[in-house]
Amino acid sequence: MSIATLGAARIATETKTYFRSPDTLFFTFFFPFVMLAIFTAAFSAQGEVGPPGAEITIGAYYLPGMIAAGILLSGVQNLAVDIALEKGNGTLKRLGSTPLSPMSYFIGKIGQVFVTGALQAALLLLAGRLVLGIELPTEPGKWVTFAWVFVLGLVTSALVGIALSALPRSGKSATAVVIPTVLLLQFMSGVYLQWNMLPSWLQEIAGLFPLKWIAQGMRSVFLPEGWEVLEQNESWNLAGIAIALAIWLVVGLVLSRVTFRWIRRDA
Amino acid sequence: MTTNDVAVRVRDLQKTYGRKAAVDGVSFDIHHGETFALLGPNGAGKSTTIEILEGYRIRTGGDAHVLGVDPAKGGLDWKARLGIVLQSTGETGLLTVAEQLRHFASLYPNPRDVDEVIAAVGLEAQAKTRIGKLSGGQQRRVDVALGIIGRPELLFLDEPTTGFDPEARQQFWGLIRRLKAEGVTILLTTHYIEEAAQLADRAGVIAGGGLVALGGVDEIGGADARVPLVRWTDGTGSHEQRTEEPGLLVASLVGSLGREPDGLEVIRPSLEDVYLQLVRAAEPVPAREEVAA
Structure with a gap:
């Protein structure tokens, strides 16, 4: 039996358990929807935002940020908590007793992130279009950018999540460690707070982490021309996004491979 | 091998x-x-x-x-x-x-x-x-x-x-x-x-x-560990003795005491008894x- 066949079997099982877990459904899958609704309701009284000539509704501004947040939650938060719990409650130990390769296990996790992350993004776009009446881009070039930022961002997030799962000392502490970290990243990466309102030193710090780049990529797709002047160096800097995410992908991959154990390391 | x-x-x-x-x-x-x-x-x-x-x-x-x-x-x-x-x-x-x-x-x-x-x-x-x-x-x-x-x-x-x-x-x-x-x-x-x-x-x-x-x-614990054990109490305190013939021991106790011994037990050690001893x-x-x- 090949690594890929078992990986496919894992994807099916992983996705099934994801949708049966109420905590994950709320804090990972539906969280961006909740935040989009809250921010849209809270700030819509301010009217349209943006540089002169390129004003958009507050909902339209938040949509790309929430898609980026969804990528981070589906990958980093979901897997870091999920795998730490599986290590704590014996799920991993049991899988480690079977002829399942760790690679197939990784494929299952990344596949789960892909299926659920894609569904989440599609539903966010649908909700943005149908509920908030946001105009979605029509140029094919924008959707090409969307596709590669989405795929690169999701794979990177998944690998960083697998790597992070080695940190919590117990399954129970996983949510306490991971959720605040991820929340902090969302505040400083231009997801909850408008990116150009953040001080430049905070922007610099955010630039060390992948979410800032995913969010920037998504803004380049969904915000109209003219908004790029509010970015660092007044540019969408797609090349910078690709490089930053590629570096994090490699870091995540290496750390995942090095730190992964079916059981806790010997004392 | x-x-x-x-x-x-x-x-x-x-x-x-x-x-x-x-x-x-x-x-x-x-x-x-x-x-x-x-x-x-x-x-x-x-x-x-x-x-x-x-x-x-x-x-x-x-x-x-x-x-x-x-x-x-x-x-x-x-x-x-x-x-x-x-x-x-x-x-x-x-x-x-x-x-x-x-x-x-x-x-x-x-x-x-x-x-x-x-x-x-x-x-x-x-x-x-x-x-x-x-x-x-x-x-x-x-x-x-x-x-x-x-x-x-x-x-x-x-x-x-x-x-x-x-x-x-x-x-x-x-x-x-x-x-x-x-x-x-x-x-x-x-x-x-x-x-x-x-x-x-x-x-x-x-x-x-x-x-x-x-x-x-x-067999675990050796043959001795499985020999039946007789326990009883008399005026000098509690006693226990291993014997292959517990019936004869009890009969001789009754004979010498002239009555039923106090706290009499005859134990055939189970694996659990042997285990606990070990x-x-x-x-x-x-x-x-x-x-x-």
Whole structure:
């Protein structure tokens, strides 16, 4: 039996358990929807935002940020908590007793992130279009950018999540460690707070982490021309996004491979 | 004898954590088709020994072969020949019994039939129930089912019947006897000595990281340990005496006292009595409790 066949079997099982877990459904899958609704309701009284000539509704501004947040939650938060719990409650130990390769296990996790992350993004776009009446881009070039930022961002997030799962000392502490970290990243990466309102030193710090780049990529797709002047160096800097995410992908991959154990390391 | 003649061969096994020895010089063989019970108090080194043989932990010293393979280097092909029933876990149990077993069956090259395994552990009525909704004893049966779904040559059973009611335990024993009849080699640990006496051909008693007894379940501890014991109390205090002829001893006591002796007991040591003697003799056990986990 090949690594890929078992990986496919894992994807099916992983996705099934994801949708049966109420905590994950709320804090990972539906969280961006909740935040989009809250921010849209809270700030819509301010009217349209943006540089002169390129004003958009507050909902339209938040949509790309929430898609980026969804990528981070589906990958980093979901897997870091999920795998730490599986290590704590014996799920991993049991899988480690079977002829399942760790690679197939990784494929299952990344596949789960892909299926659920894609569904989440599609539903966010649908909700943005149908509920908030946001105009979605029509140029094919924008959707090409969307596709590669989405795929690169999701794979990177998944690998960083697998790597992070080695940190919590117990399954129970996983949510306490991971959720605040991820929340902090969302505040400083231009997801909850408008990116150009953040001080430049905070922007610099955010630039060390992948979410800032995913969010920037998504803004380049969904915000109209003219908004790029509010970015660092007044540019969408797609090349910078690709490089930053590629570096994090490699870091995540290496750390995942090095730190992964079916059981806790010997004392 | 080469390592291929036995299913498990352990020689002078050592495992130290820092300066503490959790396992210190354990040696035994398990023959093909044999059921071997490893007995011992909590923290004695049982779990560490088993986890080394299962490939989870790396030994510090000594030799181990499991199905002809060094467990520290066992690959996926080797794992496909093992079945492992771990001590009870706290998994979230979001899949149904049938879903979980079908998935695990798909991981093995030559699995047993899922419905047959569900029937063998007596969970037909719960097949479509999520595992998290089952009782503790029923979840333990799922653990056993997952351990045998891959048609293992060697089955590790780590305290398999914890949480079983007496009837479930009897059913479980029946299942293990059927597996034995199919030629499956079994390594069992249990706190129910009666269970070891029922199922095992041979047993090893581990205490303080070392093996203090090894032999057939009818012989372990030596012939002396199984000699009947007579206890009684008289004016000078309580007495106990081992004798092959307890009836004659009691008759002579009655004769000399001229009446019924106080607190009279005649004990034919069970495996449990022998076990407790062995473990007490091995005390004081140095503080090994911390390394038990």
